[in-house]
Amino acid sequence: xxxxxxxxxxxxxxxxxxxxxxxxxxxxxxxxxxxxxxxxxxxxxxxxxxxxxxxxxxxxxxxxxxxxxxxxxxxxxxxxxxxxxxxxxxxxxxxxxxxxxxxxxxxxxxxxxxxxxxxxxxxxxxxxxxxxxxxxxxxxxxxxxxxxxxxxxxxxxxxxxxxxxxxxxxxxxxxxxxxxxxxxxxxxxxxxxxxxxxxxxxxxxxxxxxxxxxxxxx
Amino acid sequence: xxxxxxxxxxxxxxxxxxxxxxxxxxxxxxxxxxxxxxxxxxxxxxxxxxxxxxxxxxxxxxxxxxxxxxxxxxxxxxxxxxxxxxxxxxxxxxxxxxxxxxxxxxxxxxxxxxxxxxxxxxxxxxxxxxxxxxxxxxxxxxxxxxxxxxxxxxxxxxxxxxxxxxxxxxxxxxxxxxxxxxx
Numbered sequence: 435x436x437x438x439x440x441x442x443x444x445x446x447x448x449x450x451x452x453x454x455x456x457x458x459x460x461x462x463x464x465x466x467x468x469x470x471x472x473x474x475x476x477x478x479x480x481x482x483x484x485x486x487x488x489x490x491x492x493x494x495x496x497x498x499x500x501x502x503x504x505x506x507x508x509x510x511x512x513x514x515x516x517x518x519x520x521x522x523x524x525x526x527x528x529x530x531x532x533x534x535x536x537x538x539x540x541x542x543x544x545x546x547x548x549x550x551x552x553x554x555x556x557x558x559x560x561x562x563x564x565x566x567x568x569x570x571x572x573x574x575x576x577x578x579x580x581x582x583x584x585x586x587x588x589x590x591x592x593x594x595x596x597x598x599x600x601x602x603x604x605x606x607x608x609x610x611x612x613x614x615x616x617x618x619x620x621x622x623x624x625x626x627x628x629x630x631x632x633x634x635x636x637x638x639x640x641x642x643x644x645x646x647x648x649x650x651x652x
Numbered sequence: 653x654x655x656x657x658x659x660x661x662x663x664x665x666x667x668x669x670x671x672x673x674x675x676x677x678x679x680x681x682x683x684x685x686x687x688x689x690x691x692x693x694x695x696x697x698x699x700x701x702x703x704x705x706x707x708x709x710x711x712x713x714x715x716x717x718x719x720x721x722x723x724x725x726x727x728x729x730x731x732x733x734x735x736x737x738x739x740x741x742x743x744x745x746x747x748x749x750x751x752x753x754x755x756x757x758x759x760x761x762x763x764x765x766x767x768x769x770x771x772x773x774x775x776x777x778x779x780x781x782x783x784x785x786x787x788x789x790x791x792x793x794x795x796x797x798x799x800x801x802x803x804x805x806x807x808x809x810x811x812x813x814x815x816x817x818x819x820x821x822x823x824x825x826x827x828x829x830x831x832x833x834x835x
Contacts, residue, residue: 454816464794489826490819496770497789503684509698510680513705517664517672542738564738571735593735621727 451483452476461490534642538567567644572637576651585627586651592622592637601638604628607648612636654772658718665712676705679725682768686729686760692736700732707732726764730757766831773825780804781818788815 452460452473459465460473477484505513542564565572571593579585592600602624603612613633614626630652637644655663655674663671683704687697707728715724774782787800788811801808826832 454820455812458815458819462788462795485832486823489823489831492766492831493770493774493785493819493822493826494789496767497774497786499685499689499767500681500771501790503681503688503697505680505684505701506698509701510676512702513676513680514673516705516709517669593731 450476451480454486457483457486458490461487462494536567536642536644538565538572538637538644538646540564541566565644565646567637568642570637570639570644572635572644572646574635574646576649578652584629584652586630588626588628588635588651590624590626590635592618592624602626603636603638604633605636607632607634609634654776657721661712661715661718661721672709675708678771679722679768681771682722682764683725683729685767686726686764687733690730690733690737692733696736700729700736703732704729722765722768723761726761727757730760769826769829769831773822773829773831776825777818777822781814781821784811784814785818785822 456468456473460468460470460477477487540563542562544560544562560578561576563574563576565574572590573593574588574590577587577589580587588604590602592602600618600622602616602618604614604626605612613631614628616624616626618624628651631650633649633651635646635649637646655671657675657678660671660675660678664675680701683701684697687700688694692700704725708725715721717724774785777785783804784800784806787804788795791800797808797811800806801811806814
């Protein structure tokens with residue numbers, strides 16, 4: 435690079451830029467032999483040269499981060515071999531497809547109860563629960579009525595397996611008709627409202643319905 | 653010409669195992685870096701890696717925005733990390749943040765996409781430039797030019813000029829990929 439000026443070499447028009455070599459050396463932080471004060475001053479007023487320094491540092495950070503987090507060969511091999519498994523086909527339309535039902539297991543309850551069938555919300559205060567059904571995790575947060583008398587708020591998230599566009603139904607326990615129905619957003623989030631009662635929550639995925647049973651609210 | 657993500661995804665859907673391997677190669681580091689940045693052990697990071705690619709594999713047919721595969725992987729990886737971290741403290745209070753309202757997510761997506769562009773740009777460089785820049789970046793604070801020159805079969809005096817020439821190429825590719833002064 436020699437005396438070639440950095441930004442000029444990168445397509446800028448001004449002719450008062452430091453050399454590219456100096457900029458790259460400055461970007462590494464090893465500044466011995468450089469006139470750092472004039473470089474620093476230049477960089478505060480020259481977006482082109484500041485961009486060069488920033489991009490060089492971005493590349494350095496990426497290369498260093500990757501070196502520390504390179505997946506082990508066996509991990510990569512496992513991921514590659516996923517393709518050898520049979521992948522679920524695109525789901526058929528609902529009316530053609532027999533739908534399995536899977537009872538979700540309660541694995542976390544901020545109130546301490548671990549029996550799904552007893553997962554009630556009597557009393558006040560918020561409650562967080564986590565259910566797992568096969569490989570799907572469903573988080574549920576139940577809030578007692580605050581602004582609207584008698585109306586409880588249910589916020590939840592279906593994990594990335596189910597991701598977006600799942601339908602979530604709140605039905606009276608043991609019944610099929612939805613009291614409230616909502617579609618998850620692109621983060622798998624959903625929000626429902628319901629009066630006190632005993633419900634099942636149905637998370638409808640393309641090939642399976644996950645059932646969170648016996649939710650007694652209020 | 654590099655095969656696009658959309659083309660790779662389509663090839664995967666058509667049953668092309670090689671396309672799947674290319675996807676794993678292309679995005680493996682992006683996925684691997686996130687759990688380590690979140691402080692997870694290498695064992696947990698490996699599990700997250702497997703989970704995320706399993707999810708990708710399962711969702712090949714339903715990915716809606718093929719142009720944002722990196723963003724999908726970053727979001728999914730962070731969610732998987734959160735899930736594991738929360739399970740690890742199953743009997744403690746859940747953290748206030750959930751992946752969906754994670755305030756750092758957009759920043760992480762922007763950063764991850766920039767870093768992914770760097771990986772793509774590095775792959776487009778010739779081997780000599782890539783090896784030199786990698787060697788210099790890995791030993792950035794006080795690079796041992798003598799050792800690097802010996803390893804790469806270069807004259808010590810040519811390292812500085814070659815670095816500038818190689819970076820100029822790399823920078824051109826980065827700009828083509830949309831990584832400009834607005835970092």
